[in-house]
Amino acid sequence: AQSVSQHNHHVILSEAASLELGCNYSYGGTVNLFWYVQYPGQHLQLLLKYFSGDPLVKGIKGFEAEFIKSKFSFNLRKPSVQWSDTAEYFCAVNVAGNTGKLIFGQGTTLQVKP
Template sequence: AQSVSQHNHHVILSEAASLELGCNYSYGGTVNLFWYVQYPGQHLQLLLKYFSGDPLVKGIKGFEAEFIKSKFSFNLRKPSVQWSDTAEYFCAFDRGSTLGRLYFGRGTQLTVWP
């Protein structure tokens, strides 16, 4: 069955620290990959996405993610986090099919201390 594994449930960092959130998916076919973010009190919004081409994708607010097909991974990175990055982060994929339903991980809560 298709699934997404996010390795960290809760990450706590100080401002300016580097961030890497792990994400692995299980599906053998073509995928589109996403990171969504939910800031406190706000709804889920897209951070970045990968459909094809350069496996290193850049998103909003200085985030980037790298698709490593051989590892079925799509880890999220940011070189220097800010207090405003405090949020819950969700990794997701779809199967690139016409249906487009998303498979989500359980989310990682990131807390950044000023």
């Protein structure tokens, strides 16, 4: 069965520190990859997506992610975090050609200290 795992459950950083959140998935075929963010009290929002093409994708708010097919990974990065980045981050995978079902990782809580 397909699965997604996020390596870090809880990350605490100071402002201006760099961020990298790991995400690995298990599926041998073509996938679409997503990172969603959930700010406190808000709904899940799309940060960025990868369908095909350039494996380095840029999203909103200065986030980017790199798809490494050989490692089945889609890690999220941001060079310099801000206090407002405090949120929960979810990696999700959708198997290409299926019904749209998203398989989520367990989420990473990011706390940025001012």
